Amino acid sequence: MPPDDLTARIKTSRTGLFTGRVLRLWTLHPRWSMALKASVAAAIAWYVGVLAPEPLSDYPYYAPLGAVIATSTTVARSLRETSQTVAAILLGVVVARLADAFLPPAAPSIALVVGIATVAAGWRFFGEMGAYVTTTALFVLVIGSANPEAFVGAYAGLVTAGALVGIAVNLAFPPLPLTPSDAALDGLRDTLADQLDALADGLRGDRPPTPGEWDERRFALGPVLEKSRAAVAYAAEASRGNWHARRYSAWSVAQAQRSKMLESHATLVDHLTDLLTETETRDVRDPALGPDLRPPAADALAEYAEALRALEASTDATLPDPPTALREAVDRLRREVREQRSRREGDLLAAGALVLALDRAVRAVSVDAESEAAAEKQSEATDADRTGDEQD
Structure with missing residues (x-):
């Protein structure tokens, strides 16, 4: 049987028609593939966090966060938003550490940090990732006050590592909707x-x-x-x-x-x-x-x-x-x-x-x-x- 005839028979068979419908639904709903890639990247990033040396391994849950950020969009936007997120995190760290150097973690310092970070988050460079300036500043000031160096290194380092995992997954299986x-x-x-x-x-x-x-x-x-x-x-x-x-x-x-x-x-x-x-x-x-x-x-x-x-x-x-x-x-x-x-x-x-x-x-x-x-x-x-x- 000629290859073209065989291909035509496969496509018109019940299995071929069912497969065609499934593929059609899959391509019509890009969020399904996005969810699959984000899940895979988050799982890999979790293992990266667990296997990281201490004190990073004490905070493995930050790595999947970076992976989700990097896989939830297109390749070009993934690279852009990852760089914006890392920059926002670093700025949030700076704001929190400066406040911690002069004020103890309390209501006045929290109000000051949130206010400054919120203003900084409006910088156009950060785009939609500006919220990470405020979130990071608050986390570092409150949660990381006991061991700021370890927390800052784990938070910034693991989010970045997870984002790199997400970028790799997105580059391997890029969306084209x-x-x-x-x-x-x-x-x-x-x-x-x-x-x-x-x-x-x-x-x-x-x-x-x-x-x-x-x-x-x-x-x-x-x-x-x-x-x-x-x-x-x-x-x-x-x-x-x-x-x-x-x-x-x-x-x-x-x-x-x-x-x-x-x-x-x-x-x-x-x-x-x-x-x-x-x-x-x-x-x-x-x-x-x-x-x-x-x-x-x-x-x-x-x-x-x-x-x-x-x-x-x-x-x-x-x-x-x-x-x-x-x-x-x-x-x-x-x-x-x-x-x-x-x-x-x-x-x-x-x-x-x-x-x-x-x-x-x-x-x-x-x-x-x-x-x-x-x-x-x-x-x-x-x-x-x-x-x-x-x-x-």
């Missing part, structure tokens, strides 16, 4: 298409919707857009310092391009939504479209929604070309607007603005289709094992 960011972009695309369908549905009635009815048809695009931006930015950050990111470079580039495309569509859809909900309502004396223009406008919006969905839904050459179908619908709307100008009083500025916005949509979808075809050809070599190795 391309599948979750793809899913976030899918969610944005579907939300945009659903919004267009809702607008089209609102225009198909005998009368335009009221402002309240338009509000019910309005989707919250902002949070979905921010989620997709954050997911793509996180995936881009994860590729830095990642030894197997080059294997998926075509996927990463295509994803960045897709993110920009969908952001441009989000701007267009938001503009179309504002335009229709403000000018084509039952409360407006002279609606922008009216009963003659609402049907072709609804058809154009529905075609725009289908074009967005079809961009990545299939590569079947027998399917109609989405940009062509959208272009024809927009052309029909343009002809109707021209005819209505000769029949109706008024300048139909809002209707013309709708046509211009949909013209931009036609051009954007056409560019997207061409870019997607080029990206698909570029990434054919990596498609077969996308979900297998993208994230450890």
Whole structure:
């Protein structure tokens, strides 16, 4: 049996389908792999703390703390946050030791140390790790007052050692969450298409919707857009310092391009939504479209929604070309607007603005289709094992 046929049979078998679903779930939830790596790194760091010479071995629990800090994010951020944490710990030690040199551990010294450390923690260099300045200063002042040298050495040394263990684990199995960011972009695309369908549905009635009815048809695009931006930015950050990111470079580039495309569509859809909900309502004396223009406008919006969905839904050459179908619908709307100008009083500025916005949509979808075809050809070599190795 040829290898390709054998591979196909394995993938379509029950075991292959089950394995594929498990891998899909695994890659869609990067926190699972993060939890596994943090657990392994913490366990190794614990043994490092236990096997360390005294007095470090008296405080072995600080080593897993450093390991967790280093494995709870991407490789690039892991290195950055580890250096920030070590610097914050050292500064906290300095603050506590200076206070201990002049004041005994009591309420006044604690208040002074916490106040100074909290101000120092706001230094931009520390980022989100600034809290370790205050925590370390308080620990050293209160817990380590009996044997400050031993405690400081154990706390700072073991946290650093544990962080090095975590960095090593993260470097060996670096995260590359391309599948979750793809899913976030899918969610944005579907939300945009659903919004267009809702607008089209609102225009198909005998009368335009009221402002309240338009509000019910309005989707919250902002949070979905921010989620997709954050997911793509996180995936881009994860590729830095990642030894197997080059294997998926075509996927990463295509994803960045897709993110920009969908952001441009989000701007267009938001503009179309504002335009229709403000000018084509039952409360407006002279609606922008009216009963003659609402049907072709609804058809154009529905075609725009289908074009967005079809961009990545299939590569079947027998399917109609989405940009062509959208272009024809927009052309029909343009002809109707021209005819209505000769029949109706008024300048139909809002209707013309709708046509211009949909013209931009036609051009954007056409560019997207061409870019997607080029990206698909570029990434054919990596498609077969996308979900297998993208994230450890």
